[in-house]
Amino acid sequence: MSPILQGVLTIIIGVGGCLAYFYGSNLVLDRVVFPARNDDQGRNIRRATMVRPWLFLLPAILALGLYLVYPVVGSFIRSLYDRSGSNFVGLGNYLEMFQESGFRVAVFNNFLWILFVPAASTFFGLLVAQLTDRLSWGAIAKSLIFMPMAISFVGASLIWKFVYAGDPAIGIINAIGAYFGAAPVDPLQIPFWNNFFIMIIMVWMQTGFAMVILSAALRGIPEETIEAAIIDGANPFQLFFKIKVPQIAGTIAVVWTTITFLTLKVFDIVYTMTGGNFDTDILPSYMMDYMFRDDGRATAVAFVIMVIVTPVMIYNIRQARKDV
Amino acid sequence: MADLKLTDVGKTYGGTVEVLKHIDLDIEAGELIVFVGPSGCGKSTLLRMIAGLEKITAGTLDIAGQRVNDVPPAQRGIAMVFQSYALYPHMTVRDNMSFALQIAKKSKAEITEAVERAARMLQLTPYLDRLPKALSGGQRQRVAIGRAIVRDPKVFLFDEPLSNLDAALRVATRIEIAQLKEQMPDRTMIYVTHDQVEAMTLATRIVVLANKGIAQVGSPLELYERPKSEFVAQFIGSPAMNLLPGEITGTGMRTTVRLAGGGTAVSDVSTSDADMGMQVNVGVRPEDCTIARQAAVYSGKVALTEALGEVTLLHFDPDEHAQEPVIAKLPGIHKGLRGETVKLSVDPAKVHLFAQGTSLLYR
Numbered sequence: 001m002s003p004i005l006q007g008v009l010t011i012i013i014g015v016g017g018c019l020a021y022f023y024g025s026n027l028v029l030d031r032v033v034f035p036a037r038n039d040d041q042g043r044n045i046r047r048a049t050m051v052r053p054w055l056f057l058l059p060a061i062l063a064l065g066l067y068l069v070y071p072v073v074g075s076f077i078r079s080l081y082d083r084s085g086s087n088f089v090g091l092g093n094y095l096e097m098f099q100e101s102g103f104r105v106a107v108f109n110n111f112l113w114i115l116f117v118p119a120a121s122t123f124f125g126l127l128v129a130q131l132t133d134r135l136s137w138g139a140i141a142k143s144l145i146f147m148p149m150a151i152s153f154v155g156a157s158l159i160w161k162f163v164y165a166g167d168p169a170i171g172i173i174n175a176i177g178a179y180f181g182a183a184p185v186d187p188l189q190i191p192f193w194n195n196f197f198i199m200i201i202m203v204w205m206q207t208g209f210a211m212v213i214l215s216a217a218l219r220g221i222p223e224e225t226i227e228a229a230i231i232d233g234a235n236p237f238q239l240f241f242k243i244k245v246p247q248i249a250g251t252i253a254v255v256w257t258t259i260t261f262l263t264l265k266v267f268d269i270v271y272t273m274t275g276g277n278f279d280t281d282i283l284p285s286y287m288m289d290y291m292f293r294d295d296g297r298a299t300a301v302a303f304v305i306m307v308i309v310t311p312v313m314i315y316n317i318r319q320a321r322k323d324v
Numbered sequence: 325m326a327d328l329k330l331t332d333v334g335k336t337y338g339g340t341v342e343v344l345k346h347i348d349l350d351i352e353a354g355e356l357i358v359f360v361g362p363s364g365c366g367k368s369t370l371l372r373m374i375a376g377l378e379k380i381t382a383g384t385l386d387i388a389g390q391r392v393n394d395v396p397p398a399q400r401g402i403a404m405v406f407q408s409y410a411l412y413p414h415m416t417v418r419d420n421m422s423f424a425l426q427i428a429k430k431s432k433a434e435i436t437e438a439v440e441r442a443a444r445m446l447q448l449t450p451y452l453d454r455l456p457k458a459l460s461g462g463q464r465q466r467v468a469i470g471r472a473i474v475r476d477p478k479v480f481l482f483d484e485p486l487s488n489l490d491a492a493l494r495v496a497t498r499i500e501i502a503q504l505k506e507q508m509p510d511r512t513m514i515y516v517t518h519d520q521v522e523a524m525t526l527a528t529r530i531v532v533l534a535n536k537g538i539a540q541v542g543s544p545l546e547l548y549e550r551p552k553s554e555f556v557a558q559f560i561g562s563p564a565m566n567l568l569p570g571e572i573t574g575t576g577m578r579t580t581v582r583l584a585g586g587g588t589a590v591s592d593v594s595t596s597d598a599d600m601g602m603q604v605n606v607g608v609r610p611e612d613c614t615i616a617r618q619a620a621v622y623s624g625k626v627a628l629t630e631a632l633g634e635v636t637l638l639h640f641d642p643d644e645h646a647q648e649p650v651i652a653k654l655p656g657i658h659k660g661l662r663g664e665t666v667k668l669s670v671d672p673a674k675v676h677l678f679a680q681g682t683s684l685l686y687r
Contacts, residue, residue, distance in 0.1 A: 224410030227377050232424035232475070233398030242423075246414040 018059075025055050072306070079299035093300040103301075105279050106286035109195055110264070110308075113282055116196065118259040120203045122252060125210025129218055130240060142215065146208035153205070157272035160201045164188055189278050198273050198280055202266060210255045217251040218244060250319055257316035261309050283308075326388040326401065326478035326512055327353045328374070334382030335369055343369055345536050347383065356505050356513040358523040360559070361533035368483055370533070371516045375404050375481050388478060398424075400479075403472035407484040409464045411456040417443075417467050418452040424475045442473040445507065446500075462493045469504070482515040486522065498522055520562060524548075532556050554681045557607050563637070563651045565676070567605045568622060575599050578672060579684075581606050584645040589621045591675035593684050604684070607676030610637070610653035613668040620667035621675075622650055629662050638666065 001009075029051060030036065034044035082089045097103045128145055132138030148156060164187045165171030168178035173187060187197040221244055229243045245252070267284030274280045276289060287301035328351040335344040344366045351357050359367040372378040374385060376397030384391055392400050403424075411420050418439055425435045443449045446466045456464055465485060472480055485501070486494045502525070505513060517523055523530050524544045532539040532547065532555075539559075540552040551557035551565075558564040568589070574580030575595040581604060582588055589606045608621065624640040627649070631637075636658045640650040652668055677684040 222408065222410065224406045224408050225412055228404070228406060228410040228471075229412070229423070230377070231375060231397045231402070231404050232471075233427045234423075238427060243412060247412075249414070 021059065022056070026052070029055060075299045075302055079296060079303055082296050083294040085295065089296070093296045094304075097297060097300055097304075102281060102289075103286060106276075106281040106283050109280065110282045112195055113199060113202075113263050113266075114260055117199050117202045117206065117263045118256045120199075121206035121210045121259050122214075122256050124203065124207040125212075125255065126214050126245075126252070128207065128211045129215035130244075133215070133218060142211060145211055148205045149208040151205070153201075153266065153268035154272050156201055156205055157269050160204075161273065164197065188274055188280070191279060194274070194278055194280055198269060201269050201273070202263060206259050206262065210259065213251060213255050214248065217248040221247050250322060253319045254316060257312050257319065260312050261316070264305060264309050264312070327351060328479065328512065328514075329386040330374075330383065331386070332383035333370075333373065333380060333385060335366065335373060335378065336381045342536060344373075344533075345382070347538060349531065349538065349541065351512060351514070353512055354510050355528040356515060356526055358527035358530045359514065359516045359533060360518065360520070360523045360530060361539075362559070363518060365533045366536065367516045367533050371404075371481055371483055371514060374479075374514065375402055376400055377404075398427075401477050402479045402481055403475045403477035404481040404483065405465070405468045405472050405485045407487050409456070409468045409488070411464055411467055411471075413456055416453050416455055417448060417459070417470075420456065420467055421471045421474045424471070438474045438476070439470075442470040445473065445504070446470050461489050462497055465489065465497060466500070469501070473504075478512065480511060480513040482513065482517075484516055484518070486517070486519070494519075498525065502526055520560065524560075530560075532559060534559075550683070550685055551607075551676065552683050552686050554605060554607070554678045554683075557676060557678070557683070561609055561611075563610050563653065564648075566608045566610065566622075566646065566648070566650045567678070568608065568646050568650070570604060570606055572599050572602045572604060579677060581677070583621070585622060585624075585643055587621045587623065589670070589675050590672045591677050592672045593675070593677045595677075595684065599684075602679060605678045607678055608668075608670050609674065610651045611635075612670050612674040613652035613654070614670070615654065616667045616669035618667070621670050623665060623667040624650060625665050626661045626663060629658070631657060631659075633657065636661075640666075 029048050034048040034051070036045050036048075078085065079093055080088060080090060082092070128142070132141050135141065151159070162170055163172050166174060166184045166186050168174045168184060171184075174184045177184065188194045190197075225243060225247070226239065229239050234243065265284060267282070267288050270276055270280055270282055270285040271288060276285045281289070283301060283305050287298050287305070290298040290301065292298075328349075330347050330349040330351075333344065333347040333349075334342070336342050347370065359370060361367045369378060373380050376392070376395065380393050385393055387400055387402070412423065415423065421439045421442060422435045425438060430438075439452070440449070443452055446469060448463070448466055448470055451459060451463060451467075456467065459467065465488070468485070482501070486497055489497060498521075501515075505511075505526070515522070515526060527544050529541060529543055530547055531541050534555055540547060540556045542550075544560075547556060547560045551560065554565075554567060558567070568583050568585060568587075570581040570583035570589065572579060572595060573582045573588075575597055577592075577594050579591045579593055579595045579599075580588060581591065583606060589608075591606070595602075606621070613622075622640075624643060626638050627641045628639040629636055630639070634655070636654050636656065638652040638654065638658075638661060640652070642649045650668075652666075
């Protein structure tokens with residue numbers, strides 16, 4: 001069968017199947033299960049109305065169950081077995097992991113990431129959004145700052161590897177250092193601070209995201225409230241912090257939490273920059289260290305990450321709903 | 325307490341688009357001045373220039389004898405009430421009202437006292453700790469007015485403050501503003517509206533803006549009784565004044581005009597012999613018309629009647645001589661006039677004469 005024919009057939013079966021499901025199931029509900037006839041008319045209509053939403057939700061619930069709930073449960077079960085997957089070890093993987101210094105370093109670094117990356121990205125995003133608001137060349141500045149969003153994490157990491165490169169002929173930092181006569185350094189090997197040099201990459205990428213969302217939010221503030229504050233005597237700083245920021249606080253929270261759980265999922269940057277060496281591991285890259293070698297341990301780490309992300313995500317969704 | 329003086333004020337956007345020019349206006353302390361005009365005439369722009377939200381591109385603005393063209397809004401001694409209330413949504417009513425004083429670093433006791441006094445004046449005391457979103461439209465507008473009062477300004481600026489309220493609330497709030505003015509007789513107020521009733525009831529003097537400038541300034545009844553131009557005559561009063569073209573056939577203390585439509589109008593406006601034969605428009609307000617048996621100013625067929633109970637509006641068939649179909653507003657109820665030919669007469673004291681758009685009273 002030619003690929004085109006196969007594609008067309010798939011679409012017809014897929015779309016037709018959907019239509020058939022929704023039409024057919026509703027028909028069965030209205031005609032057979034709860035027919036709107038005879039004495040029970042009113043009650044049956046009411047019942048059918050109660051059942052109908054579930055009919056529409058069913059395909060989505062099944063798909064989500066298959067692709068989201070099952071893997072979560074499956075992972076949890078897998079994390080209770082050893083590396084071969086055949087011996088049940090209970091919470092052994094977790095206990096072993098908590099005692100390992102590598103895991104503790106990863107958790108500590110991860111907290112640094114959660115604190116620094118969302119804060120810095122949101123701050124710079126807000127700063128750029130405010131500063132470029134009324135600028136004639138603001139749109140150009142904004143698109144330049146937005147651009148890193150379009151690069152993959154690995155691509156961005158490669159760019160920054162050049163920035164940090166030890167050879168002054170390649171790395172711009174060492175080139176500047178060499179100009180002032182300093183000896184070459186490798187920023188990625190400076191203990192503790194190397195974490196921040198890696199985080200800067202994420203900040204560089206996420207500032208654009210924060211800027212776009214916050215810029216739109218700033219535009220949404222009613223102009224009159226700003227004018228009223230000007231008449232009330234507020235200076236530009238008071239205007240920004242007392243009138244504008246409180247009015248977009250909901251959006252700031254959404255941006256902050258969105259970047260927080262993006263941060264909790266990032267592994268590519270650390271993997272590409274240091275491979276987790278020099279005490280720069282974070283939980284996702286720590287997980288990848290064990291993936292395919294000890295799936296029991298890797299799923300245990302994955303589970304810890306999920307437990308950390310979930311509350312942030314719930315807060316995020318609530319905040320986003322409130323905003324609308 | 326403070327008088328305003330606008331001298332040759334103008335506004336140009338981007339150096340090319342002229343919105344206002346040659347505005348000369350003296351506002352005395354304690355006056356309530358209303359700016360009216362058709363939409364787009366620049367009345368809000370003029371108010372915003374006084375507030376300092378728009379730059380004055382020509383002329384000078386003095387408040388209390390001091391040139392304030394380049395003085396920032398907060399130091400002009402003004403407070404403004406916006407059409408959309410412009411309350412800070414994240415602050416309680418109390419914080420909204422005290423924001424300006426907090427910025428000015430006033431003492432806590434002073435702020436509390438000022439806020440509570442304003443709240444009492446506006447019956448807002450029970451709502452002081454609520455957020456604006458928990459208030460009705462009328463309450464929000466009162467908070468906005470309260471925010472202005474707390475600042476104790478020399479000049480209050482109102483930018484269509486009642487436009488966002490429903491009809492009943494608009495009347496109530498209008499009366500509140502009038503009472504507010506009486507409680508603060510020394511404060512100057514400038515009020516922008518497109519609503520004639522607000523203008524007529526609130527104003528000490530009305531400023532009619534049109535064609536980038538001032539068409540006429542005067543007390544409400546002065547504008548109604550002695551309009552300077554056809555524009556002002558038709559803008560003030562509703563339905564608008566009827567204009568009937570004609571030719572002067574008799575001059576003196578009283579002027580006689582033979583109308584193009586066939587009737588004859590007599591006006592108390594005096595003319596000289598030189599005016600004989602002049603082409604004029606006779607202005608007659610719908611409410612000044614009475615039904616006559618003979619010797620009519622106007623006669624025509626009634627196309628439509630609108631019975632409002634207290635008055636009945638007669639809309640006549642379109643007339644080839646008048647620009648707009650003639651309308652008469654008769655007190656009381658008149659039945660069965662539709663389709664009839666009706667003759668109208670008018671008291672000579674209430675007949676206006678215009679030549680080339682300008683009233684003959686102001687020559």
